[in-house]
Amino acid sequence: NFKIFVQDTGVSPQSDDAMTLVKTGGGDASFTLGNTGGFVDLGTYEYVLKSDGNSNWNLTNDVKPNPDPNPNPKPDPKPDPKPDPKPDPTPDPTPTPVPEKRITPSTAAVLNMAATLPLVFDAELNSIRERLNIMK
Structure with a gap:
């Protein structure tokens, strides 16, 4: 190892x-x-x-x-030799x-910063609407 x-x-x-x-x-x-x-x-x-x-x-x-190399339950080592219907091998x-x-964390930070601009804009716009008394 x-x-x-x-x-x-x-x-x-x-x-x-x-x-x-x-x-x-x-x-x-x-x-x-x-x-x-x-x-x-x-x-x-x-x-x-x-x-x-x-x-x-x-x-x-x-x-x-990676898949577990020791599956549980263990597969039957002697399966039925003539399955019906015939399986597709590939x-x-x-x-x-x-x-x-x-x-990465740095990529997540960049994506989060890109998403904040519309949220900040909307919050500021609501503040202006309240001051102008045009909110319903």
Whole structure:
């Protein structure tokens, strides 16, 4: 088990794609992000470290947890060999999965500041209406 620490440089990544941090030649080594909370603030989104299942460990802004490798209840190891109706081996997921992205606190602050202007304008306008006695 290895911890990797990633420092924010203040520059947003060029794309939202996953960024490979570790490439291994196989083996059972596992890696975690050592940063506080298990994520790093990089630009607009917070990124977590995930394995792609092919010996690569990537920083990704998809914060959905990886599925549990030990499902409960355990699947039947010898299912009925002739299911009816015949299943489609490559079904498209429905609904299409959408990655969950978590914005950074600085992005949330900018969005909140953008939303305050109409609220302040409305409050000031109501104050003027009251002083002019045109409120009903």
